[in-house]
Amino acid sequence: MPRRDPPINRVVLTLALVALVTWLSLPLGSIAPNRIVPGTAYTIAAAIGWPLALVSCLPLLGLLALAWRPGRLGYPLALGLTLLLLLALPAWLALMAVRHLDPELPQARLGIGAAWWLALFWLSLLLIELRSRLALAGWRLALLMLPVAVGWWVAAGWLEPLALWQELSGRRGAFLEAVVDHLLLVGGAVGSSLVVGAAIALAMRQNPRIERLGFALLNFLQTIPSLALFGLLLAPLAWLASRFEWLAGLGVSGIGWAPAFLALLGYSLLPMVRNTFVALSEVDPGVLEAARGMGMSRGQVFRQVRLPLALPVVLEGVRITTVQAIGLTAVAALIGAGGLGTFIFQGLGQAAMDLVLLGALPILAMALAADALLGALTRRLDHRTDLAAGAAP
Amino acid sequence: MSMALLTRWSAPLVWLGLLLALAVGGEWLEPLLRWSEPEARRVLYPQADLLTLLLRHVQVVAIASGLAVVIGVGAAILVTRPGGRDFLPLVAQFASMGQTFPPVAVLALAVPVLGFGTWPIIVALLLYGLLPIVRNTLAGLEGLDPAIEEAARGMGMGGGQRLWQVELPLAAPIILAGIRTSVTVNIATAALGATVGASNLGAPIIAGIVNGNTAYILQGAVLIGLLALAVDSLFSRLLPARQ
Structure with missing residues (x-):
């Protein structure tokens, strides 16, 4: 019609x-x-x-x-x-x-x-x-x-x-530090989950038992509320830090960045592993057949065919994980991890709503910006839409 | 027959039973909780009994998800009718924006408008849960075979009849799957409401973090996890088995 x-x-x-x-x-x-x-x-x-x-x-x-x-x-x-x-x-x-x-x-x-x-x-x-x-x-x-x-x-x-401006001008240094802390935690968690997630996904492709076990474990991890996961890591990490001095020397303790980082990593793994796994599994067998027929070695097929085809789907996982981690890092302020959530919870405690805004608005902006940028990058790398976009000047 | 029915519903029943047992008989678990926190003065969350918190938790999720279903499915139906098609890109975009907004930020922004208590978390959950419902309803309604539509029209069905008797029943499994994702995610996210004074299963978790008491955190976390498992397995019985 x-x-x-x-x-x-x-x-x-x-x-x-x-x-x-x-x-x-x-x-x-x-x-x-x-x-x-x-x-x-x-x-x-x-x-x-x-x-x-x-x-x-x-x-x-x-x-x-x-x-x-x-x-x-x-x-x-x-x-x-x-x-x-x-x-x-x-x-x-x-x-x-x-x-x-x-x-x-x-x-x-x-x-x-x-x-x-x-x-x-x-x-x-x-x-x-x-x-x-x-x-x-x-x-x-x-x-x-x-x-x-x-x-x-x-x-x-x-x-x-x-x-909003007055709240900021009083704590310009603390604000900058919070933004940097927030970005570092998000970047660290997403970066390591990409590496660890890819390793897990590759292992899962080798062995269906690892696949079942891995997905069951990661799915279970997601049912634990973020708030609880942060809290549950407090005691074990405090114990570890008291047992091993070198850990305490690294700054690991029950509160602070260490439990926040581990919880963020745990939450980021499921979307990352799922997308990487799907990306590596769902390549058209005909395409692989053709690549092998052209005399490509296993390594060449992986690097030149599988990886470029998988990249947009993996990036989609990175986008989901990043947006999720930006929000979860705000919650991590409750266990002393720093970041912009500090202002939210401070403001809520003092009933100073402008301070709450000072924390919440940049978090919102970060999430929207990460979503838009990574979304645009994914569309750029997606070869199917690339052809359509190439037709237009 | 009744035996088959029982085995079919056994998983949700087991989860529900475990959930209620833990919510009502928390005292029996004291020795177990004591093991996680040997030095603490108390290991059972003292502020409110767990059953009340559980019911409040269910209430918040039910209100938020109910509203999300009405708004999400309603909007998706409207924009797939000939009259509302202009609004389709806008509604799809808005729903995906809703999930980009971190629930903590929405929660914090809702407090100045709605005050402390239960309403901010309902708004945050509603916004966060909208995307899976809208996306799946759109996919379900748009993905129908045009031949079926044509046949229904040929049988003399009007627009409303086609919607209720053909389109919605056929799209129901996909729509239900969207609602399932939305509800299970919201059960875990609702715990955040405790940071702005809503009393639900997040309250023991917050108390545990503030007092450094792992036993409190465990009580909240285990009940939320069981609730999520119970609801998820209920949904999986409602959905037809996947091939």
């Missing part, structure tokens, strides 16, 4: 309409006199006045009109308007700060409200829709996002009263 394009783009229409409603009705931000007291919330009209609030809606109204009649030029224009809306997002907060923050109160801080976060969310969904309509390559979209990133970077200078 041929699909005819409907005259109205209902996706853009719905998203723009919902964005308009949430933008006008929910609080844009809140002003709090200090760190602990909950702030007073302001909608956009109360925050920057009706005239400016209406100005802030104009691009959304433009999007509604374009969604109604998306002509040839409609989609590029809609993309431009969406980028403009994204670019302007920090400016409304800055305006609100100028209007409502009392210069007499240096402790006062500006919290970001639901309308702002939801606007960011709807605009991201709009970008996804417009990108698929325009069949835009990933790097082109990244290039188009560059002005937005620069704009936000400039705007960060005006947003000093932002609560």
Whole structure:
């Protein structure tokens, strides 16, 4: 059945309409006199006045009109308007700060409200829709996002009263250290699980008994909740460190990076082994036959045929593992492993929600970035889609 | 006949029985737990009895998974109808984004909006469990043989009739498999809720980490593991045997 394009783009229409409603009705931000007291919330009209609030809606109204009649030029224009809306997002907060923050109160801080976060969310969904309509390559979209990133970077200078910013400026060193710790733990766990996982998968291919036993063991490991696995490693590692001095010398102890690393490794192994195993097993026998027929040796077949065909599936395993490890490392903060989770649990303990945000937002960003980057790499290396992509300029 | 029925359901029954026995009769295990933690003053989690925690755990997972099934299957059905097809890429993308968000981060972000307690973990689980359900429902509905659709139409079935009497029954095994993945993952993840004040089987684990008491951690972990095994084997009986 041929699909005819409907005259109205209902996706853009719905998203723009919902964005308009949430933008006008929910609080844009809140002003709090200090760190602990909950702030007073302001909608956009109360925050920057009706005239400016209406100005802030104009691009959304433009999007509604374009969604109604998306002509040839409609989609590029809609993309431009969406980028403009994204670019302007920090400016409304800055305006609100100028209007409502009392210069007499240096402790006062500006919290970001639901309308702002939801606007960011709807605009991201709009970008996804417009990108698929325009069949835009990933790097082109990244290039188009560059002005937005620069704009936000400039705007960060005006947003000093932002609560998030104030939490950060007090602990810039600790924040950097937490980011580095987080990345090191994730990188270490994913890297070692790749090596160990590949070894296990190769051993499994040699022997079906190892295969059954290995999968049973790894599946069992996954049913233990992450929280418990971290906790259960405390006592054995403390015992080991007390028995063997060289382990203690390495910094191994019941709390800290050692139990976190082991638990992360355990959790990462199942997706890694599964994907590597599937990747090595499910190569078309015809392809292998042809390679052998061409006179390739066993080693050559492995390096030149099996491995390139397996690589995208293995990378898919790396992507799943990395995203999972970024989240689990946050939990590892509970056993003193450091990382961004420290801020989350500190903030929850002090009921300081801005500190919680300081931990949670970078974790979210890291997970999304890892997912996007590794996903793009997988698609690039996938030979089946490579042919299709090669046809397009 | 009843014997065959019993053997068929024996695995879930064994897991369920073990789970309930451990939840109710935790005191009998004291010597065993004592072995894991010989010096501690107490080895049984004192704050609440395990059965209550187990029921709260089941409740949280049931609410979150129930909502995820309604939203996920509903959305997947809507975007595979002719009227909603425009929204298909968006829904698929949103579901996969939901699983990219780490549950801890979602949990932490939900606290300022929903307060401490049970609701943040329900939101986090709902978001985390959506992807397997949406993905499998889409795969199940899209993967149907067009000839079957054609035949149903030829028999004079309307859109709603085709959905309920043909498409959903045929896609049911794949949809159920998605729900199974979602629920089993959520049973383990729900323990995180204890970090923001939800009382469930994660509570003994947190108490154990804070007090350095392995026996508490074991009680929470073993019950969660048994719950996951029981539910998983129940699902495997509901699904037709794989060839």
